[in-house]
Amino acid sequence: EQFVLPHSRGSSHGQTRIIRKAYKEDFYVHMMEESYKQWAQLEEEAGVKLYRQTGLLVMGPEKSEEYQLVKTKLQNNNIPVVILNRDNFNQHIPGVHLSEGHGAMVEVTAGLLYADRALRTVQGQFQKLGGTIRDNEKVTDIKPGPLVTVSTSAGVYQAKSVVITAGPWTNALLAHTGLQLPLEVVKINVCYWKEKVPGTYDVKRRFPSFIVTECEETKEHIYGLPANEYPGLMKICYHTGSPTDPDQRDRQTDRSDIDILQRYVARCFPGLIPEPAVVESCMYTLTPDHLFVLDCHPSHNNIIIGAGFSGHGFKFGPVIGKLLSELSLGEVPSHDLSPFTIGRFQAMSKSSL
Known part of the structure; x- marks a missing residue:
């Protein structure tokens, strides 16, 4: 590891990540079935809570290929899912506007992983088993x-x-x-949005994580997690970013993704102030x-x-x-x-x- 651990220079830092089986590919669904078991095993062995069930709200154009594929894969693999309709949506998911023509479903067993805690736990268990972690040590040749x-x-x-x-x-x-x-390495702006009324989208009130497969603002995914790591702030992010050099990522100042998010938040999350209160960053490494x-x-x-x-x-x-x-x-x-x-x-x- 080239940096001193823990650090925020890569892709794995931060307090939370979504954990889900909602995928359009069967192979990912099957891999996640095992991954859930292994996270649970790690929790048990280390005596640390790493997973919190929140459910995952999946929204997207109801007739789109991706939305239908995700729905089919969840149902075919017997993963608990609740299909919502326009009549009962706000009863189950208050504070969110469901776009015209969009479907909605909740993957019941999805939730969030406490990412920083998970990294510390994995590293600790690795060392207990005799492994050696060498941080602040950059690889110069292979x-x-x-x-x-x-x-x-x-x-x-x-x-x-x-x-x-x-x-x-x-x-x-x-x-x-x-x-x-x-x-392709891209810089992601990780945005946190302030609740107008504290607690509206809070994890303690069982507000779910969510993914929008596409919407009028973008064809890319938008995703979010309930207010948890920063009290009163909900994480909502755009699932792509602008190309960057990983050694110079702070020079990348493109905010076009934040503009898209502001329009989306203003339209679909009326209980949030549509201006990010906190913006952090991480990187994705994308394959084609x-x-x-x-x-x-x-x-x-x-x-x-x-x-x-x-x-x-x-x-x-x-x-x-x-x-x-x-x-x-x-x-x-x-x-x-x-x-x-x-x-x-x-x-x-x-x-x-």
Whole structure:
């Protein structure tokens, strides 16, 4: 880890993340089923609360492909879901305007993960099991071979296999191995909006997390979490951002996403002041299809790559760790990794010619 832990320079910091099974892809639904179990196991082993059930309100154009796919996948996988209609929406979800033509459903068992706490817990359990965390130590070189040689600002290490999970710095490290992936790093403005009446959207009042698949302001996702980490402030964010250099991200000052959010909040969340009270930042590392990369290096199968989590990877953390471990040990992965191969990018580039 190149920075001193804990830090806010990457993609995993912050107090909360949404945890959900509401996906349009079956493979993500199945991975999340295992991930929920592993988060629960970690809670039990460490004696720490990491998950809070809030439910997830999913809204979007009722006849759109994505909305219908999410609805179908939840129902087909027997995941508890409540379908709302325009007549009963405000009875269940007060303080939110449901757009004309939009459907709404609540994934009952979804909620939030206490992200910073989860990181501390994972690191603590890792150390209890004999693992060593070396922070404030930047990787400066990776030399492939039967033994992979990793040079850092503090020393040189060798191992039979190496797993690279460097987030926005993935390509900088892969350059040493002769590989570049089509990853785009974007800066995300993490916005918190003040309640006009304190408690309106509070987690203690069982207000749900939410995702809007698309709306009149944008075709991109907008998502939010109930007021929790900052009393009286609800987190609502735009699920993409502007390209940035991870080492210079503070120079990226584009606010076009905040303009979109202001219009959305003013229209759909009348109980919030439509001007962010707090703006923080993080980074996403996007793949062209927003699917993960979980694969071996195409030329060096003892270098394993986990990357391109595209702003929705945190909740998968335990199962991703397990899969990367299986790859590094030469075991058969416990989930089908064909959606996450590096080879798919070659097929994409050919099809776009």
